[in-house]
Amino acid sequence: MSYEPGASHEVATGDALEARLKAYEGEPAAVARAGKDAVNAPMIRHWCEAMGDTNPAYSGPDAMAPPTMLQAWTMGGLSGHSGRTHAYDELLGLLDEAGCTSVVATDCEQEYLRPLRPGDEITFDSVIESVSERKTTKLGTGYFVTTRTDIHVGTDLAGTHRFRILKYTPGRRAEQQQPDRRQRPPRPRPVVNRDNAGFWEGVRRRSLLIQRCTDCGTLRHPWLPGCNACGGLEWDTVEASGEGTVYSYVVMHHPPFPAFDPPYAVVLVELAEGVRMISNVVGVPYDKVRIGMPVRLEFQVYDDESVLPVFRAREEAA
Template sequence: MSDGDRPSGAGAPGRESRPDPLRDPFFLRLQAYEGLPAAVGGSGKDPVNAPMIRHWCEAMGDTDPAYRGPDAVAPPTMLQAWTMGGLSGHTDRSGAYDELSGLLDEAGYTSVVATDCEQEYLRPLRPGDAITFDAVIESVSPRKTTKLGTGHFVTTRMDVKAGGELAGTHRFRILKYTPAARPEKPQQPQQPQQPAERPRRPRPVVNRDNAGFWAGVAEHRLLIQRCAACATLRFPWLPGCNTCGSREWDTVEASGEGTVYSYVVMHHPPFPAFDPPYAVGLVELAEGVRMISNVVGVPYDKVRIGMPVRLEFLAVDEELELPVFRAGGED
């Protein structure tokens, strides 16, 4: 019998047949979860509401008028936000998804990374809409090898309803995987130890859109862009006005007065040239725009929202000065 006449599936002498991943017993166990519910009869913790829409738009910098006023709709990309359970989670989650995740953990696929999501919008969501949702384990892939490691992709589909009417579909995909082994670095011959130098702060990225700002910093001036068409102030610097779209602009110099609008205290991860913990503030300038910088002059745990601050310029090394904000004193 020639190789061409050999029955399908038979291996030629000296040639190793490759296993079919679709017949792998473990994969067949995983595949049995396809179609099972991941959440049943879930309810959004809050109806669609204007404050959440406002917070979302402020965070995204989205000034579309469709999201404001008495006829406002929610940004379509908020679809999943209305279903989230927050820190306390949901009580209506199905056990099937947890079982599947546990099965993967037991097999050594203990790491997880979100890979992508897909959304389909069927109707706009408006303030007052009550949100319900159901989710299903849509698919589990055969074992795949990626640069991160080897594992299985798990896709869930969530159907989001408003007032019982399907409003959109959200597909979310993760990879549960075993991390790939890192190649060992070749040992380098030991060099005589030199006195340790303090790491330099990262350099800011200066380009044609923000070069004027950094030129102002070099002169100890904090410059804010002003639209030449509608006079709207904007910060950080942008090539065009996000209010009217004009590309024409000039600048005004900030007075240097401001207040802490919000802040975080950085503890981790430690980074060369930085000495945590330290406070990073979102400072609202007297001119109305906000910028992010360090808050200095008080201990990190004394920074407070509403605290008055004053601009100063900090020489972090012989080449770099940065604008920071000094608080007046401790509480």
């Protein structure tokens, strides 16, 4: 018997549940919705200021919106969008009933087909593109749900945005038990992808590499596929000297995580080369970290597998 989205059914598990979930593939999640605001210069300016993106293409009379703003023009804000379609809510509800009550965003993919410029009015349609088979992850067991949103200006397809979440049943967490500090969980591993793999390969060799645009010479960090100053796609690397200063910092008190000992300082270090990166300061108490503190790079090995760049206060290093 086939399952129809929108019908009332008892909670199922295993193959029966997966059949019900798969029935939602191709169902609309949004139909002919309009962006709440036209593409506009103030939002572009705020975005560029937040990202530190000084590309001249995003300002002036012939400005275009940064392509990575694609999703921003579809967002409904606190009040949301009118004309909801219920298939997506029903799908998430079915997963909730099956015990997959937790959710985490995992990744997104975007395709850019037409520049968006101030004054453009966008419309968009979303579809539930896929629901995975049951997967077991470090977080727990559940299902990856992917939606695809097509953004239009008039009849032109401007871009496509795919967004993927994991709806899962939380696994048994170590913090639910009395922690044994002699058996501390391993430190979380960095996410390595095709854009930053070269950076982490350098770290493995105890070298901190900074991307450099070969068109305009601009240095950038974190690593990106293109230059945020001129848009160039070609790049090489320079090795950081390792000298820097604490540009800003926060002290983490919560949430607790077994691999860490809060409170601890998370710092934004400005390297001598001018780029900034997030890391930790070691060798000094969290309450002794200060803005402007000189630091020097070192590499710290965790549980014989993970190597991370950290910074030591220069006075401590001396």
